[in-house]
Amino acid sequence: MRNLNSMHLNGLRAVETVARTGSLQAAGEELGVSASAVSQQVNRTEKQIGKVLFRRTSRGLAPTEAGAAFFTRLSAGFRELDAAVGQVRQSNADTLVASVAPSFATKWLVPRLRHHFARYPNVLVRVDATERLVDLSGSDVDVAIRMGDGRWPGVDAELILPQQVFVVAAAAKAERIRSVADLARETSIDDDSSRMVTWERWFEAAGVAPVRPLQGARLNDPLLCIDTVIAGQGITLAWQLICADALADGRLAAPLPIRADLGFGFWICTAAGARPPRKVRDFIAWVREEMAETAALHARLPSG
Amino acid sequence: MRNLNSMHLNGLRAVETVARTGSLQAAGEELGVSASAVSQQVNRTEKQIGKVLFRRTSRGLAPTEAGAAFFTRLSAGFRELDAAVGQVRQSNADTLVASVAPSFATKWLVPRLRHHFARYPNVLVRVDATERLVDLSGSDVDVAIRMGDGRWPGVDAELILPQQVFVVAAAAKAERIRSVADLARETSIDDDSSRMVTWERWFEAAGVAPVRPLQGARLNDPLLCIDTVIAGQGITLAWQLICADALADGRLAAPLPIRADLGFGFWICTAAGARPPRKVRDFIAWVREEMAETAALHARLPSG
DNA sequence: TCTTCGGATTTAGATTATCTTGATGCGTAA
């Protein structure tokens, strides 16, 4: 941008408009300023460029030939800018950005996205899979689905899927676990990506005397924990969403009948106080519907 | 430009620069303002667009995905503008605009232009053939070649080809004209594109008693007059440049031996007071050289 | 040739936009 940085862009816009409309008056009208202002802009730009761009005639400004090629490219440039602005503005209307945890994206959202597309073909859903709790009013994220207790500042949150927490183990290992006391002999694979699910809180919510499983790996992704457990490396505390299919097909088992309610689940969140636009309300309604099936499935999960 | 007219272009430039450089500081440096100023520009632009374009991180601004496509097009647009400005600036160096009368362009300049190109292949000469006396400092015209007495305000003028004025007629008609008195029986085809050449001034300069030729057509182009005279429609006052070839090949004859000096000729003019750039000085030198041949040719012209 | 008219330009002052500085906040690295 060597040439451009020393130019007044508004001057260039004035020049382009004058070239296109043929007079200062018309250009001024299009730009919403007086003809005088346009005149000054054009003159300044001519000075900056070092060439006379218009011949002043009694019925307006006519491009000099030196200017003709210039105006063509100027117009092309401004049209491109215009299109860029138009596109990014419009993209508001037809794309929806959902920020979700990677585990939720993998296990639930992405597999169902084609249903959403079938119903709302005009809306492109972009999934922003991140651990980070994004600031809904300070980013381009329209909606977030988060695991937690629903108490976040600055968001309106609706509980869409309550979750219980229970012990899971690979099928072979599960047979050795008949009671809570047996946990003390097992190695625990802990997820530290969330502060919500801990053995302490689980024993407390389950209302049983705490025992101490052996300390195994600490991973920062619940799905990683599940995979590690499936591989027979130990046990972990899980909730329905992340282990439903592994329980259903027998790769995992829930050896104990205790499903503790830690008061958490999945919430769908929008920026506080603002009525979400249509596309977001549609998306939320769609999530609720799909969630109904998921919740029913979870209720039928084998355990104990 | 529906979208663009409501935007601050400088804001867009700020956004583009930040996207490219990755931080407000760097962008500010490139734009020559403080980081704070860039921050304000970016924020305002985000407000105008209605979308958050950057994620604020502790080591700079990172584009949101919504922004990525936008920045691509923004950059393309600004590059186009930049190229346009660069081109029109540079075109100064390698094109030369010469404003000449149509008759001079046809009879002299255009036929010789290929010599100029042969010697200065980098310089594109654009011939602006117009009757109008252009304002050399208020247009993109670098040099003008004008017929007259050299007294024009605002230009530095150099006489390159003095011209005499004499009576011409088609060969057949010329035989009937033996003396000035015979002119009274002829029809005169007058050029009124210039005030310089009139029968009154010619008789005065020739120092002979005026007679009145019959009034024929009045045309606004000396070449048109010549053609009309060649067609046998009458006589006219001409000067060497416009009738040299017709005299040489016999289509025209100059029946009288009087070549009146009206004090006019062709002058090459540049904007007053300014030393012309190299390309213009080269052009003028070239014109002088070519003119030497032309003047020699004119001296050998048959007459009387 | 004179007048008139449409448009461009100039000028000065008023109004806005923009910038700078210094303070503040926030997240990462030491």
Place this chain on the structure above:
DNA sequence: TTACGCATCAAGATAATCTAAATCCGAAGA
């Protein structure tokens, strides 16, 4: 925890830009 880098905010200073009215200029018409 502190320190650092960077973004942001706030207020005043500065500079760009606009408007209005007067003026200029060339073309068309009387």
